[in-house]
Each structure stands twice: as C-alpha cells, then as structure tokens.
Amino acid sequence: MAVLAMPEWRCPAWTQNASLVNTSSPVFIEVWQSRMRELQGSIMVASCFQALVGFSGLIGLFMRFIGPLTIAPTISLIGLSLFDSAGMNAGNHWGISTMTTVLIITFSQYLRHISIPFPTYSKAKKFHTSRMYIFQILPVLLGITLSWLICYLLTIYDVLPSDPEQYGYLARTDLKGDVMGRAPGSVSLTQVSGVYQL
Numbered sequence: 001m002a003v004l005a006m007p008e009w010r011c012p013a014w015t016q017n018a019s020l021v022n023t024s025s026p027v028f029i030e031v032w033q034s035r036m037r038e039l040q041g042s043i044m045v046a047s048c049f050q051a052l053v054g055f056s057g058l059i060g061l062f063m064r065f066i067g068p069l070t071i072a073p074t075i076s077l078i079g080l081s082l083f084d085s086a087g088m089n090a091g092n093h094w095g096i097s098t099m100t101t102v103l104i105i106t107f108s109q110y111l112r113h114i115s116i117p118f119p120t121y122s123k124a125k126k127f128h129t130s131r132m133y134i135f136q137i138l139p140v141l142l143g144i145t146l147s148w149l150i151c152y153l154l155t156i157y158d159v160l161p162s163d164p165e166q167y168g169y170l171a172r173t174d175l176k177g178d179v180m181g182r183a184p185g186s187v188s189l190t191q192v193s194g195v196y197q198l
Contacts, residue, residue, distance in 0.1 A: 001081060003042055009035060092170035100147040108139035148173065 003009055012031065015021055021028055053059055090097035115131035122128070135142065152173045154160045160172045169175075 003038055004035065009038065011035075093168050095168075096147060096151060096171045099150070100143050103146055104139050104143035107135040107142050112136035112139070 015028065015031060023029075053062075112133065112135050114133070114135060116134050117129040117131050118134075120128060120130045151160070151171050155172045155174055161167070161169050162172070163169060
C-alpha cells in the first residue's frame with residue numbers, strides 16, 4: 001500500500017472507470033502488470049528479510065526491546081491506513097459488517113478460553129480426541145467464514161436482493177462465481193460427444 005500510494009505508482013485516471021477500459025489492450029495490461037511486478041518484488045524482498053531475522057535468532061534479541069507499547073501503535077497505524085477501504089466495503093451492507101465484527105469480538109474476547117474436542121490420531125494413542133482452543137487461534141477466519149455462510153443461505157433463499165440497484169445486493173455470494181470463467185485466456189471444460197475436453 002505504501003508503494004502504490006506513491007505518485008508514480010498511482011493508477012492513471014483513465015483506468016478508474018472500468019466500463020470505459022479495454023482490458024485486453026496492451027497499454028492497460030502493462031499498467032496493472034507493472035504494479036503487480038513491483039508488489040511481488042517487494043513481497044519477496046520482505047519475505048527474505050523476515051526469514052533472515054527468524055533463522056538468525058535476531059527475533060529473540062529484538063523482543064527484549066519491542067514491547068506492547070511498540071506493537072500496539074504499529075498495529076493501530078496499519079488499521080488506520082485500511083480505514084477507507086474497510087469503511088467503503090462495510091457500507092455495502094452494514095448489517096453483515098456489524099454481524100462479522102460482533103462474531104470476531106465474541107470469538108476472540110469471550111469464547112477464547114473454550115476448548116473444542118477434535119478427532120486426532122497418533123501412533124501411541126491411535127484415534128482419540130484432543131481439545132483445541134479454536135476460538136483463540138482463528139477468531140477472524142471463523143467470523144468471516146460464518147458470515148459468508150449466512151450470506152450464502154440468504155442468497156440461495158433469495159432474501160438478499162437480486163437487483164444491482166438495491167441495497168444489499170453486494171452481500172450476495174453468487175456475484176463473482178464466474179470470475180475465473182470470464183477472465184481472458186481462461187480454460188473452460190466442455191463436453192463434446194460425451195467426452196470432456198479442455
């Protein structure tokens with residue numbers, strides 16, 4: 001986000017209106033591919049740095065100096081930088097957004113000490129159950145997954161509107177189901193004379 005916020009990496013004004021852009025033109029392809037190359041390179045360099053810090057044992061040295069007063073403002077700044085995007089997407093359906101937030105808070109703050117039994121296998125004990133603190137480990141993923149499942153049920157029972165102009169349409173789970181199929185150069189599976197061909 002820091003790289004793409006720089007003036008030389010901002011998307012040109014002519015790409016802002018998707019209905020007017022020819023997505024197969026070489027100029028447009030170079031616009032997004034150059035940004036993807038920049039991001040991929042940045043992520044690879046950052047990953048190498050993290051691996052170096054982890055394998056070298058420097059993290060133990062750093063943790064002596066990095067405490068909650070350092071970590072909390074850093075995480076707050078990351079969250080504040082995402083505020084515009086989060087607010088814009090949450091505004092698509094405030095009910096679903098509120099439900100997701102309440103679920104994440106409930107899982108991470110109130111259910112984190114509850115352990116759930118899971119079937120496991122080991123050579124010594126064979127098949128048995130062990131208890132895991134799943135709400136403590138995965139509160140965000142569980143909250144988002146449960147919200148998506150609720151949206152899925154609301155979609156298949158036509159509770160959410162199917163008209164793109166109505167409020168709540170963007171909460172449907174079937175909006176982008178064919179994105180891969182509509183992508184240029186995608187491979188589709190078709191049946192010809194009882195034989196499936198690529």
